[in-house]
Amino acid sequence: MVSIATFTEMALAYEEAGEQPHFHKSSFRVRKKIFATLDSQENTVVLKLSNHEQSVFADLAPGIIKPVKGSWGEKGWTEIDLENVSLDILKYALTTSYCRVAPKTLAAKYATSKS
Structure with missing residues (x-):
């Protein structure tokens, strides 16, 4: 189990990551682009992945x-x-999602591929 607090701490640890409301959820963004949302009532997160990455995970x-x-x-x-x-x-x-939406200069610091 991963707690809400742990997830939030992880998401905000990425360079230039910030948290903003998004409907009834919290969104985590890098330069205004959402890489994750958190639904604390459902205890779920949603990440932006490629279709291939989605299948692998x-x-x-x-x-x-x-x-x-x-x-x-x-x-x-x-x-x-x-x-x-x-x-x-x-x-x-989460790192894969961040790297998918972050500018290349930021994504390169976290060493995941964008396929």
């Missing part, structure tokens, strides 16, 4: 990591259950 944790329902999921937005995901997988997925 969903295979690592079936039922815990899955595409968001509807067209957003088809665009790579991926839901993660904080109560059941491992910290290591979440850290890797």
Whole structure:
């Protein structure tokens, strides 16, 4: 289990990351682009991944990591259950999401690929 506080601390640790309200959720952004949202009532996060990355992470944790329902999921937005995901997988997925939306100069500091 990953707590809300732990997730928030992780998301804000990236360079230039900030937190803003997004409807009934918290969003985490880098230069105004959302890389994660947090629903503290549902204890879930949503990350921006490529379709390939989404598939890989969903295979690592079936039922815990899955595409968001509807067209957003088809665009790579991926839901993660904080109560059941491992910290290591979440850290890797979060870094992947940050690097997907961050400018190349910032993303390069975290050494994940954009496929």
